[in-house]
Amino acid sequence: MTQQPPRMTTTAGAPIADNQNSLTAGPRGPVLMQDYQLMEKLAHQNRERIPERVVHAKGWGAFGTLTVTHDITRYTRAKLFGAVGKKTDLLIRFSTVAGELGAADAERDVRGFAVKFYTEEGNWDVVGNNTPVFFIRDPLKFPDFIHTQKRHPRTNLRSPTAMWDFWSLSPESLHQVTILMSDRGLPPSPRFMNGYGSHTYSFWNDQGERFWVKFHFKTQQGHKHLTNDEAAQVVGRSRESYQEDLFGSIEAGDFPRWTLQVQVMPEADADKTPYNPFDLTKVWPHADYPLIDVGVVELNRNPDNYFAEIEQAAFSPSNVVPGIGHSPDKMLQARIFSYADAHRYRLGTHYEALPVNQPKCPVHHYHKDGAMRFFRNDTGNPDAYYEPNSLGGPAQDPSVAEPPLRLSGDVARHDHREGNDDYSQPRALFTLMDQGQKSRLFANIAAAMQGVPHAIVERQLGHFAQVHPDYAEGVRRALAQATDAARPETAVP
Numbered sequence: 244m245t246q247q248p249p250r251m252t253t254t255a256g257a258p259i260a261d262n263q264n265s266l267t268a269g270p271r272g273p274v275l276m277q278d279y280q281l282m283e284k285l286a287h288q289n290r291e292r293i294p295e296r297v298v299h300a301k302g303w304g305a306f307g308t309l310t311v312t313h314d315i316t317r318y319t320r321a322k323l324f325g326a327v328g329k330k331t332d333l334l335i336r337f338s339t340v341a342g343e344l345g346a347a348d349a350e351r352d353v354r355g356f357a358v359k360f361y362t363e364e365g366n367w368d369v370v371g372n373n374t375p376v377f378f379i380r381d382p383l384k385f386p387d388f389i390h391t392q393k394r395h396p397r398t399n400l401r402s403p404t405a406m407w408d409f410w411s412l413s414p415e416s417l418h419q420v421t422i423l424m425s426d427r428g429l430p431p432s433p434r435f436m437n438g439y440g441s442h443t444y445s446f447w448n449d450q451g452e453r454f455w456v457k458f459h460f461k462t463q464q465g466h467k468h469l470t471n472d473e474a475a476q477v478v479g480r481s482r483e484s485y486q487e488d489l490f491g492s493i494e495a496g497d498f499p500r501w502t503l504q505v506q507v508m509p510e511a512d513a514d515k516t517p518y519n520p521f522d523l524t525k526v527w528p529h530a531d532y533p534l535i536d537v538g539v540v541e542l543n544r545n546p547d548n549y550f551a552e553i554e555q556a557a558f559s560p561s562n563v564v565p566g567i568g569h570s571p572d573k574m575l576q577a578r579i580f581s582y583a584d585a586h587r588y589r590l591g592t593h594y595e596a597l598p599v600n601q602p603k604c605p606v607h608h609y610h611k612d613g614a615m616r617f618f619r620n621d622t623g624n625p626d627a628y629y630e631p632n633s634l635g636g637p638a639q640d641p642s643v644a645e646p647p648l649r650l651s652g653d654v655a656r657h658d659h660r661e662g663n664d665d666y667s668q669p670r671a672l673f674t675l676m677d678q679g680q681k682s683r684l685f686a687n688i689a690a691a692m693q694g695v696p697h698a699i700v701e702r703q704l705g706h707f708a709q710v711h712p713d714y715a716e717g718v719r720r721a722l723a724q725a726t727d728a729a730r731p732e733t734a735v736p
């Protein structure tokens with residue numbers, strides 16, 4: 244290289260003469276207090292870590308585009324769906340749920356599938372998973388559920404006992420547990436899995452009509468899975484198999500794609516379905532609400548700086564845009580609060596101004612000071628720093644008001660288990676599995692139950708039996724066959 248490299252400077256911009264030798268009194272030292280560059284390098288290093296996400300800490304991400312292939316403007320006025328052929332930039336971060344930042348990638352877990360669409364009317368985030376349902380349907384249980392997935396306070400080990408104790412006491416988890424323990428619970432890379440918004444959201448159109456909607460991202464790479472034994476080999480070779488695969492394939496120009504589809508339910512249908520369409524432990528059967536094609540999502544650019552663009556990415560179900568709204572789903576309602584709160588703690592007050600989170604449209608708000616106030620609100624008028632004002636400052640736009648939603652009901656802590664069928668949909672899933680899939684399901688469950696007390700196992704088998712007698716029988720057989728059953732050292736509390 245003949246070109247001179249750029250001159251190295253301090254963070255204040257002054258040129259640096261020597262970045263190899265500390266400033267010392269004589270060649271043997273000691274160092275002088277006035278070597279500010281040394282102090283600053285050490286001090287900066289001490290601040291290189293931020294809190295990891297409380298869940299979904301380990302992740303992989305890339306940038307890309309949504310290209311609209313079908314017209315859905317009769318359902319939504321969202322600008323990103325405004326015309327066939329329209330492209331919108333996006334970011335996807337995939338993740339596992341329970342593992343910490345350094346966890347191995349090829350572990351059995353639900354995978355996060357978080358998409359940020361940088362639309363012309365603001366950022367829209369679909370913060371979903373690779374499963375269409377979830378373990379619980381009431382957000383009051385979320386912290387307890389997550390405690391069972393993370394480390395035991397005394398042993399500092401993951402506790403299968405805690406997991407199965409909680410699951411067996413929470414039969415609404417059966418659907419998700421069945422998916423987690425099936426082939427789909429361990430994809431070899433994010434490229435080979437679907438994404439689901441999971442919750443019911445809403446669409447509203449130019450006529451002010453509301454529709455309930457579910458989002459599906461179907462992999463165009465096809466489904467693949469690892470068996471537990473294959474995964475152990477992968478982890479033995481590399482703990483970073485997802486990063487290698489995703490980064491490597493995009494770097495090689497082999498861009499992964501997903502077909503974006505929606506299920507749409509007219510607003511009034513919500514009172515007619517035999518299941519609660521706002522229950523996150525349930526899907527909408529395709530026969531009732533068929534998949535409608537919308538577009539193609541492609542990932543085609545790796546981040547230049549993982550920390551800046553993936554670790555600092557802040558996704559939140561609160562981020563919707565005109566034409567897309569929420570629903571009465573209790574879990575979704577709680578998530579609307581929880582994510583932005585997590586970001587303020589993890590990243591800082593003005594996290595939305597970080598380049599990766601910054602909308603690609605004008606931003607005019609009146610939030611004022613605080614850590615990271617490094618950006619301008621370019622309204623052209625510094626005197627208009629409150630609202631309302633008579634200075635021509637940014638003003639609300641009633642044309643983007645969501646149509647009103649009629650709600651009713653007694654305020655109470657309603658029992659979410661009452662009259663709720665937790666078994667039919669897991670049964671529909673179990674029934675569509677072939678014999679090989681079922682055998683692996685049984686074996687995976689038996690492996691995950693090693694060391695779990697008998698009473699808890701029996702309670703869970705009782706639930707499997709209500710899904711299908713073959714389900715309970717298969718797991719019972721696999722438990723009996725598990726070679727390393729009841730090793731005392733695996734019997735953690």
Ligand code: NDP
Nearest residue numbers: 375422425426427437461526527528529530668669671672
């Ligand atoms: P369908 O036969 O129309 O759909 C079956 C769905 O199951 C397909 O979307 C398929 O996904 C998916 N699937 C296949 N194997 C697995 C697995 N091991 N784990 C998770 N999903 C799998 O039936 P219904 O719509 O009536 O649903 C029946 C059951 O299918 C549900 O109870 C639910 O468990 C599961 N399912 C349903 C979805 C829905 O939105 N209705 C979505 C995903 C799963 P793919 O097309 O990607 O192969």
Ligand code: HEM
Nearest residue numbers: 296299336355356357370371372377382385441577581585
């Ligand atoms: C991450 C809370 C349910 C998908 C997180 C984070 C919190 C959280 C606090 C960390 C955010 C951060 O620090 O950036 C909750 C609560 C839930 C819930 C309170 C239920 C009441 C769900 C469900 C899904 C989901 C149902 C999927 C359908 C994700 C994903 C991430 C995440 C994908 C990682 C986002 C990223 O890549 O940055 N959740 N969660 N969560 N959650 Fe949830």
